[in-house]
Amino acid sequence: MKVIHVTDTHLVAAGEKLQGLDPLERLRLCFKDIATHHSDADLCVLTGDLSDCGQTEAYILLKNLLTALPMNTSLLLGNHDHRQRFCDVFIDTPRDSHGFVQWSQTTSEGVLLFLDTNEPGTDEGVYCKQRHEWLRGQLAKYNDKPVYLFMHHPPFDIGIPDMDALRLRDCETFAQTLASHSNIRHLFFGHVHRPISGQWQGISFSALHGTNHQVPLLLNKDPDNGLFAYCQEDPSYGIALISNDTTTVHLQPFLHRQPVYYKRG
Ligand SMILES: [Fe+2]
Numbered sequence: 001m002k003v004i005h006v007t008d009t010h011l012v013a014a015g016e017k018l019q020g021l022d023p024l025e026r027l028r029l030c031f032k033d034i035a036t037h038h039s040d041a042d043l044c045v046l047t048g049d050l051s052d053c054g055q056t057e058a059y060i061l062l063k064n065l066l067t068a069l070p071m072n073t074s075l076l077l078g079n080h081d082h083r084q085r086f087c088d089v090f091i092d093t094p095r096d097s098h099g100f101v102q103w104s105q106t107t108s109e110g111v112l113l114f115l116d117t118n119e120p121g122t123d124e125g126v127y128c129k130q131r132h133e134w135l136r137g138q139l140a141k142y143n144d145k146p147v148y149l150f151m152h153h154p155p156f157d158i159g160i161p162d163m164d165a166l167r168l169r170d171c172e173t174f175a176q177t178l179a180s181h182s183n184i185r186h187l188f189f190g191h192v193h194r195p196i197s198g199q200w201q202g203i204s205f206s207a208l209h210g211t212n213h214q215v216p217l218l219l220n221k222d223p224d225n226g227l228f229a230y231c232q233e234d235p236s237y238g239i240a241l242i243s244n245d246t247t248t249v250h251l252q253p254f255l256h257r258q259p260v261y262y263k264r265g
Contacts, residue, residue, distance in 0.1 A: 001042050001152050001243070002003060002030075002040060002042055002239065002240070002242075003042075003043050003044070003045060003112075003176060003242060004034055004043070004045070004071070005045055005047065005188055005206075005208060005238035006045070006210060006211060006237045006238075007046060007048065007050060007189075007190030007191075007207070007209075007210055007211075008048070008049040008078065008190050008191065008209075008212070009023060009046065009049065009050055009051075009062065009210065009211045010050075010080065010210060010212045011023050011024060011027065011050065011052065011059075012024075012051075012055070013055065013057050013090055016253070017230070018052055018213065018215040019212065019230050020232070021213055021232065023052070023211070023212040026212050026235055026255075027123045027211050028065060028068070029255065030211045030237055030256060031065055031068045031254070032068065033070055033217025033237075033257065034237060035068055035069055035070055035132050037229075037252075038071075039070045039071070041239075042069050042072070043072050043073070044069055044072070044073045045073070045074045045076070045112075045114075045188065045192035046074070046163075047076050047078070047150055047188060047189060048081060048117075048118070048190050048191065049080040049152065049191070050062055050077070050078070050086070051193065052080055053080065054190055054262075055085070056083055056085045056088065056089060058171075059085060059088075059089035059090065060089055063091075071197045072106070074112075074114055074150070075090060075093065075101075075164070076101065076115070076116065076152055077101050077116055077118040077152065078117075078118065078190060078191060079118060079119075079122070079123040079124070079152065079153070079166070081118055081129075082120075083100075083101060083116075083120070086101070092123050094114075096148065098134075099136075099191045100116040100130070100134070101114075101118075101132060102114055102116040103136060104138050104141075104142070105176075109146060109184065109243065110142075110145050110147060110148060111138075111142040111145050111147050111148070112150065113135070113139075113147060113148070113150070113202040114151075115131070115135065115141075115149065115151040117152050117153045117168055121195075122197055123152075124165075124168070125166075125168035125169060125191075126175045127147065127155075127171065127221050129171060132173055132174075132177065135174075135177060136177055139177065139184075142183075143181065144195070145183065146183055147181070147183050147184045148186050148187075148188070148242070148247075149166075149184060149186070149187045149188065151159075151187070152189060152190050153167055153191050154165065154167050154191060154192060154205075154207065155168040155174050155175060156175075156191055158194075158196055158244040159219055160218060160219060161220075161221055162221060162228060162229065163192050164223070164226070164249075165223045166191070178201060178203065179201055183250075184203050185203075185242075185247055186205065186241055186247045187200070187204070187205040187206075188205070188206060188238075189207050190208075192215060193209060193230075193254065194207065194208075194209065194214060194217065195209060195212040195236065197249065200249050207249055208236045209253075213231070213232060214230065214232065214235070215230060215231070216229050218229040234255050234256065236251050236253040236254065237251075238250065238251055
């Protein structure tokens with residue numbers, strides 16, 4: 001199974017720039033690259049911060065752009081999103097009984113769980129009692145299948161103070177819930193605007209650049225100095241190749257990826 005991972009698209013109104021860059025044009029180039037090189041993918045997942053300010057116009061732009069992709073797509077919310085405005089545009093998006101944009105999908109290689117960590121009024125991720133009950137039920141239901149998790153916020157520190165201050169809140173309950181299941185194969189998240197991989201509680205994880213601006217690798221910055229840093233490292237998307245015993249995640253920058261051929265000697 002091939003799953004494309006795209007995150008933190010931060011769309012604004014057409015023609016507007018964000019951090020000196022054009023999010024709409026960059027996402028168009030990203031989708032063009034995916035359609036050109038990975039039309040055989042089973043799914044493309046966008047792990048939140050689809051818009052920069054939760055604008056309806058941004059969601060309409062995204063809906064139009066998505067028509068360039070030949071595969072099915074799954075859209076998650078991030079802290080920059082607005083749940084109701086998103087759902088008003090993407091009217092077929094799955095929601096749980098409490099209205100959260102989270103659902104499960106059964107595939108040939110296991111079950112994909114999509115979690116909603118958006119909470120109005122904060123940039124931190126939230127895992128409330130209702131979401132906990134939902135996840136607990138899903139993990140119990142699919143206890144005998146490989147499970148892959150997708151969410152916006154990381155549930156642990158990544159070592160960048162600015163981002164650690166905005167990770168998933170209430171992560172102890174989340175961690176305990178996952179720890180009681182041995183079938184969780186991989187955790188995909190966004191939010192951090194950086195390529196990161198590793199292992200948490202025995203679960204492998206990966207995150208990647210946003211498609212517009214990035215977060216610099218500032219491991220010692222004071223998160224309380226009132227300034228938030230960004231940088232213009234090249235954007236990328238991920239390609240996850242998933243089989244019964246292996247999850248391989250490739251990172252693909254898409255702005256300058258055309259090979260240049262030359263004659264040796
Ligand atoms: Fe973001």
